[in-house]
Every structure is written in C-alpha cells, then in structure tokens.
Amino acid sequence: QQQVRQSPQSLTVWEGETAILNCSYENSAFDYFPWYQQFPGEGPALLISILSVSDKKEDGRFTIFFNKREKKLSLHIADSQPGDSATYFCAADASSGSWQLIFGSGTQLTVMP
Amino acid sequence: AQTIHQWPVAEIKAVGSPLSLGCTIKGKSSPNLYWYWQATGGTLQQLFYSITVGQVESVVQLNLSASRPKDDQFILSTEKLLLSHSGFYLCAWSLWDWGTSAETLYFGSGTRLTVL
Numbered sequence: 001q002q003q004v005r006q007s008p009q010s011l012t013v014w015e016g017e018t019a020i021l022n023c024s025y026e027n028s029a030f031d032y033f034p035w036y037q038q039f040p041g042e043g044p045a046l047l048i049s050i051l052s053v054s055d056k057k058e059d060g061r062f063t064i065f066f067n068k069r070e071k072k073l074s075l076h077i078a079d080s081q082p083g084d085s086a087t088y089f090c091a092a093d094a095s096s097g098s099w100q101l102i103f104g105s106g107t108q109l110t111v112m113p
Numbered sequence: 114a115q116t117i118h119q120w121p122v123a124e125i126k127a128v129g130s131p132l133s134l135g136c137t138i139k140g141k142s143s144p145n146l147y148w149y150w151q152a153t154g155g156t157l158q159q160l161f162y163s164i165t166v167g168q169v170e171s172v173v174q175l176n177l178s179a180s181r182p183k184d185d186q187f188i189l190s191t192e193k194l195l196l197s198h199s200g201f202y203l204c205a206w207s208l209w210d211w212g213t214s215a216e217t218l219y220f221g222s223g224t225r226l227t228v229l
Contacts, residue, residue, distance in 0.1 A: 041225075045220070049215070105155070106155075106156060
C-alpha cells in the first residue's frame with residue numbers, strides 16, 4: 001500500500017520557469033510533511049517542511065502549498081536553476097513520535113539552461 | 114556541529130556472503146538512529162530505528178538485522194546476502210525540531226552495495 005504518492009515521476013523545465021511537484025497521501029494521521037532533495041550518489045537533504053495546520057510555507061524560491069481536505073500538497077520551485085536538478089521526495093509522518101517517516105517515490109527534476 | 118559517517122562507501126559482494134555496514138554519529142548525545150534502503154532510482158524504505166543503546170526496532174523484514182552497540186554507532190548486517198539486497202543504504206539521525214514539533218531526519222552519504 002503506497003501511502004504517499006508523487007507525480008510526475010520526472011519533470012523537465014527551462015531555467016527561470018516554476019517547477020511544480022505534486023504529492024498526495026492517504027493516512028489522515030499524517031501531520032508533518034517534509035520535502036527532501038537528493039543529488040546522485042548522495043544522501044537526501046531536508047529542503048522545506050510543513051505542518052498540517054498551515055496551508056502554505058515559503059523558504060526563498062521554494063513554496064509548499066497544502067490542502068488538508070484533499071490530502072494533497074505541492075512543492076513549487078520558482079525561478080528554477082540548473083543546480084536544482086535533483087530528485088525530490090515528499091515524505092509524511094504523524095508527528096506524535098512514530099519514528100517512521102514514509103517517503104513517496106520521488107520526482108526527478110531536470111532544469112535545462 | 115553534528116556529523117554522520119558511514120562506512121564503507123561502496124561494497125561489491127557475492128550472493129551468500131556476509132555483510133556489515135556501519136555509521137557513527139558525532140556531536141549528538143543519545144541520537145535516534147535509522148537505517149533506510151533505496152533501490153536504484155527508487156524510494157526510501159525505512160528498515161530499522163533505534164531510540165537507545167541496545168534497542169532496535171524492525172520496520173520491514175528483508176533478511177537484515179541491525180544493532181546499536183554504542184550510543185553513537187549503528188550497524189546493519191546479514192549472514193547471507195541476496196541479490197535483492199543490492200542498493201543504497203542510508204543511515205540517518207533525527208533531531209526534535211521545536212518549530213515543527215516533529216523529528217527532522219539527517220542522512221549520511223550512504224553505502225552503495227552491489228550483490229553479484
């Protein structure tokens with residue numbers, strides 16, 4: 001059972017465009033949603049996160065939009081740069097100390113110069 | 114500052130051979146520790162977590178075992194490797210973030226395992 005789904009599997013945008021990565025989840029107990037960025041051959045690194053009490057979180061060029069009713073969220077990367085080319089993972093957790101972060105299948109983003 | 118070191122960086126092993134991977138966390142006392150597995154081009158699957166020395170909880174069964182012999186050390190092992198064990202193994206530690214009221218995971222650089 002895939003509890004966290006991501007789309008598209010891969011995405012190509014031009015430099016300067018806004019990349020939109022989508023994520024949805026099934027478990028209503030999830031209330032913490034971090035996004036991780038992973039470059040080839042490296043471990044993932046936390047990019048930005050949101051709690052379910054918020055509907056938007058911004059950090060520079062990165063913005064998460066969250067819709068609790070529809071159990072959907074999206075990561076918007078504004079003014080995309082070639083250095084943003086990486087795989088992005090949406091994850092979910094029930095912040096009550098489950099110690100189990102569930103990851104989606106990832107979106108591979110390519111930013112063309 | 115906290116640092117996480119995984120070893121080895123890469124391994125090529127034969128089916129049926131034993132395996133031991135490790136990670137060490139410095140700069141954080143009594144960290145929560147985790148092992149994740151990632152197939153090539155795939156998602157991250159949590160394997161084990163440990164809240165304290167000597168105690169390890171299994172999340173999925175993949176014919177692997179884990180141990181925490183020291184506060185800052187986490188070991189992943191098996192006596193007999195399978196082809197399906199190939200992939201990228203990531204150790205992680207977590208820090209409670211008072212801002213988000215959630216555990217934030219920090220990953221090591223991983224070990225690439227190839228089973229032939």
